[in-house]
Structure formats: structure tokens, C-alpha cells
Amino acid sequence: MDYDTYAPLASWFEATWVGDQMRNIFWLFPLMETIHFCGLTVMFGSLLVIDVRVVGFGRFINMDAALKFIPIAIGAFLVNLITGIAFLCADPFRYFPNIAFQWKLGLIVIAGLNALWFWFGEHDVLKQLADGEDAEFRAKVIAGLSIAIWVGVIIFGRMIPYVEY
Amino acid sequence: MGFLIWLEESSLGIFIRESLWGYPIVLSSHAVGMATVMGVVVALNFRALGYAKGISMLAFDKLFIIGWVGFIMNLISGLILFCNTPTTYFFQGSFQLKIAFIVAGGILMKVVMNSVRGETSENLIKVFSTACIAFWFGGVITGRLMAYL
Numbered sequence: 001m002d003y004d005t006y007a008p009l010a011s012w013f014e015a016t017w018v019g020d021q022m023r024n025i026f027w028l029f030p031l032m033e034t035i036h037f038c039g040l041t042v043m044f045g046s047l048l049v050i051d052v053r054v055v056g057f058g059r060f061i062n063m064d065a066a067l068k069f070i071p072i073a074i075g076a077f078l079v080n081l082i083t084g085i086a087f088l089c090a091d092p093f094r095y096f097p098n099i100a101f102q103w104k105l106g107l108i109v110i111a112g113l114n115a116l117w118f119w120f121g122e123h124d125v126l127k128q129l130a131d132g133e134d135a136e137f138r139a140k141v142i143a144g145l146s147i148a149i150w151v152g153v154i155i156f157g158r159m160i161p162y163v164e165y
Numbered sequence: 166m167g168f169l170i171w172l173e174e175s176s177l178g179i180f181i182r183e184s185l186w187g188y189p190i191v192l193s194s195h196a197v198g199m200a201t202v203m204g205v206v207v208a209l210n211f212r213a214l215g216y217a218k219g220i221s222m223l224a225f226d227k228l229f230i231i232g233w234v235g236f237i238m239n240l241i242s243g244l245i246l247f248c249n250t251p252t253t254y255f256f257q258g259s260f261q262l263k264i265a266f267i268v269a270g271g272i273l274m275k276v277v278m279n280s281v282r283g284e285t286s287e288n289l290i291k292v293f294s295t296a297c298i299a300f301w302f303g304g305v306i307t308g309r310l311m312a313y314l
Contacts, residue, residue, distance in 0.1 A: 030313045034306045037199075041305060045204025049220075049228065058227040065219025069208070072216075131224075151197055158196040162189040 001097055010092035019089035029090060036083040040154065043076035045069075047146055054126065054135045054143035063129040100163045104156035111149040118142045169251040178248040188249070195242040199305065201235025206274060206301045213277050213294040215287075222281045229278070259314040263307040270300035 013019060022028055046069035052058035053066045088095050095101045122139040129135060135143075172178055181187050205228050212220055247254055254260045277293045285293075 030310060034309045037305050037309050038302055041200055041203030041302075042207050044200040045207035048201070048204045048231065049208045049217075052228060052231065057231075058224065060221070060224040061227070062219040062221070062224065065217040068217040068219075069211075072211070151200075154196050154200055155193045158193040159189055 001102065003097070006092075006096040010096050013089045013092040016089045018086055019092075022086055022090035029087070032083045032086050036080055036087075039076045039079040039083065043073050043080065044150060044154070046073035046076065047150060051143040051147050054122075054139050055147075056134055056140060059132050059134065062131055063135075064127055067123070067127060094164070095160070098160055098163060100156045100159040104153055104160070107149050107152045107156065111146065111153065114142055114145050114149060118146070166252070169255055172248050172251045175248060177245060178251070181245055181249045188246075191242050191245050195239055195246060198235045198238035198242060199308075202232050202239060203235075203301060203305060205229065205232030205235065206270070207298065209274070210277065210294045210298040213281055214291055222278075254311075257311060257314070259307045259311045263304050263311065266300045266304035266307060270297055270304055273297035273300060 022032070049058075049061065049069045050066050050073075053061040053063055118139075122135075122142060126135060126139060181191065208228060209225055209232075211217065212222060212225060273293055274297055277290065277297050280290050280293060
């Protein structure tokens, strides 16, 4: 990304109160990182329950009950969004031009659209699914994509420190 | 100590230290494996704690298999990462604590699964389950802090 494109936005993030705290309190960044990692596992686990059921591998997981993991996934996502923004404020000029960070954000947007497709296109039908019954093909594709995209998000996130500029 | 030095000087140790992409790729798979094991641990324990009761604990068996896949993935990637600087990691408090947490968490996961299938009272299951999830999160936290402590 071109420096002039992200510089104004990056400067804004850098000047925030959160950015100041993240840079000045030495234990805050590691603390946020541990929270980000714990959030990641809770979110991935919740999605795993739903996606494994829909894909069919976990066909005997009760679908209606599996869908109860949606609010947990959203909650964990919010935790990671907040801690993620805190990292961004700490050092925006490092993150914005970082190719792994850009891919990570792009994949999160795609995962979000995929989730909306799931919610508006499949959720109500799936709710009625009996134990052991196969979901329709389209739902399986969405669930498979969900796992693949989030694995990608984890990989690109972990790559951020290694692809500096 | 001799073994640790041997490990550090092994071709695997040299590879993980010196190859440009070796370390980040193995580290990324360690993160994916972590999400998989932990994801399953979290889901099973949420259920054991009484959330999403509509799911039969037995139906979760398939998820348990996935958990093992993640665990083995991390055992392998973890051993490779360990070869990076075994003489440091072995004596590092956060690493020792991490391994202890994982062992305790693993044992408790087994205890939780057994007690769910058996006649254990619901309250006792919840105690086991809370401890189990705490140990596993302890493993994640101390693992992440290895970069700092």
C-alpha cells in the first residue's frame, strides 16, 4: 500500500489514547496478546462445532444446540477486534503496509460476508435439521469456507512479524 | 544437557534457526494446531459446564478426534520449534509452566470425558471442567509469554 494512502489514517490511530497506553505501559501489549490468543481459540472452537456439524463430519451433533455457539463466536470476535485495534494503535505504521496484515484483514472481511450468507441464507433452514440428517450442499460449502478462511486468518496473523515491509 | 546441545546442533535445529521461512511456517502451523486443540477443549468444556445442553456429549466424540489431530500437529511443530534453542527453552520458567499446564489439562480433559459418561454428579463435573479449561488457557497464556519471559 502506498505510504500517502495510509499515512493520515495511521497518524490518527497512532495519536489515540489507546496507542499511547499501549506504547507506554510495558506489560499492556503482551497482556493484549494473550487475550487475543485466548479469544482466537474460543472463537475457532465455537465455529468448529457449527461447521463440523454442517459439513457432516459431526452429523449427530444437535444442529439447533450447535447454533447456540454463534453468540459465543461473535463475543470472542469482538474481544479480538478490540485487542486487535489496540495493537494497531500501538504501531499503525508497522501494520498498514504489512502484507500479511492486509491479507488477514481482507480474509476477515470475506469471512464476515460468508457468515452473513450463512445467517441470512441457511440459518433458519438448518435450525430444523434432525440429528444425523445431512445439510444441503450450499450450507456445507459455506461451513467449509468458514473453517478454511479462519485458518487463513490465523496463519496470516501469525506471519505479521516475519514479513516486515 | 548433553542431549539438549546435541538437539540444538542437529540438522533440524540448524534448519529452524537458519532457514528464512522454516520458523514462521512451523510457528503458523503451531497456531493453527493450537486453535484446533483449544477450540475442541473449549467447546467440550462449555458443554460439560451446561451450555448448549441439546448436544449429547457422545455426539461430541467426532470433535474429540479433531482435537487429537490438532494436538499431534502441535506436538510435532512444537518439537521442531523446541530444537531452535532447546538449551534456553528447557530452563525457561514460562516453557516449563506451559508443559505442566498442558499435561494437567490433558489429564483433566480425560477426567471430564469419563465423568460425563459415568455417574459423577453434575457439580463435580463442573469443578473438573472449570479446572480443565483454566489449565488449557494457562498453557496458551504461558506459551504466548515465552516470547517475553
